[in-house]
Amino acid sequence: MPAFLNPELGLIFWQLVIFLLVLFLLGKFAWRPILLSLKEREDTIDNALRMADQAKIEMQQLKAGNEKLLADARHERDRMMQEATVMANQHRDAEKARATEEANRIIAQAREAIQQEKNAALAEVKNTAAKLSVDIAERILRRELAEPAAQTQLVDSYLKDVKLN
């Protein structure tokens, strides 16, 4: 059998000893720190990605919240506008009604005043007429008119005066 097919005891021994030594030393000073660092880094990346995802979701929520707020505000504005319009209309109507009422009241007052003035005037006229009548009668009595025709003519002329007044 060729020598290279025959495992040498010496090499088996050295291979066993040195390999186990290398395994122990590398396990302690290389593989452990390397694998731990790799794991730590992967965890960090994983966490960062998860946090980014969460931030994205939060952003979306925030955006949705903002939009809702905006929509609410718009809605509120519309409602307020509507309310204001209604109120303005009511106000205007009320004002109109009040104005009409006031106008009517003024007209009524005016009418009343006119009526009063009229009555006063009529009373005045009556008084004046009575006075005039008394005057005329006085004058007629004072002149002692001879003729009846002349008396009548005089009364008529006085009456004419009165009418012109």
Place this chain on the structure above:
Amino acid sequence: MKRLLSILLCFVSLSVFANEPAVEASKGEGFNPGEMILEHIGDSHEWHLATLGEGEHATHVSVPLPIIAYQPTKGLSMFSGGQLAHGHSHNGLKLEEDKLVAEDGSKVYDFSITKNTASLLFSAALMLIVFTAVARGYKKNHGRAPSGLQSFFEPVIIFIRDEIARKNIGPKYERYMPYLLTAFFFIWFNNLLGLMPGAANLSGNIAVTLVLAVMTLVITLASSNKNYWAHIFATPGVPKPLLPIMIVVEFLGIFTKPFSLMIRLFANITAGHIVVLSFISLVFIFKSWAVAPVTLAFGLFINILELLVAILQAFIFTLLTAMYIGGAVEEHHDADHQIGGGDGADQAHAPLHAH
């Protein structure tokens, strides 16, 4: 062990076989490619760098390596391999065809720092330097992007963790990560180092792959749960009369799995070396410059292929180890789901076996 290895021979690829008679045939003069190749893929008590001159006047340039021997009668002895050069003996020990023997024929246990052991020490040091540097990178660039060596190895480490360990072992993968990573990088580094000129063929050495396979076996058995043993001794869905056969098959399966790991790595790497060396040998066989372009083209092609094989074999070894562990730690039993992890794993498994 001898019987085991004769079974092993059947698994070894043909190219390995083809070189065998050449060794036996001629030990005479001139260039013997078989001898040269076997010398390169085999282990040695010296690190041979070059041979200057030819025949009788040849000067071998080589680095002597420490000899460590244990003899039951004499105890431990340790001295430079230079003492044993050119057939000299020292302390009652001598080298016979690069095999350490006692002059009086007594038993010698050879724990020498051979070329492969030296290469093993070098690769172990290299791995420690490289990966502690990578680990330092994580401390330095804490919370920042990786840089330098760290960014080169990080994808590989993540690939082993996610695609090999997590997929095939399941939720308990973390405690097996150190072994999987060490095995992967040990095999990959040594495969690549083996491709360097003058380097040792460490990951193509059967002793090395034997130790790695036994470790996988031990880890698999140590982490096995009752489902694993239930699958072996009472395979679900098998009719009662067939059970005795199945038990034998499944029981052997415990050992054939790591055995295949051992042979696959050994044979792939050794065969690669043999092919590269064979192409290089063509120059010396034909003794002509005309053959250089062919040698160069094929040698380069195989060498680049070996770069791919280097990582591929590391990947396969790690993947299969993860699958075996996955089979042992699996919680609830499901026949379709047997090898750890769902759709991709089994398909990936099939073509790799063919390699």
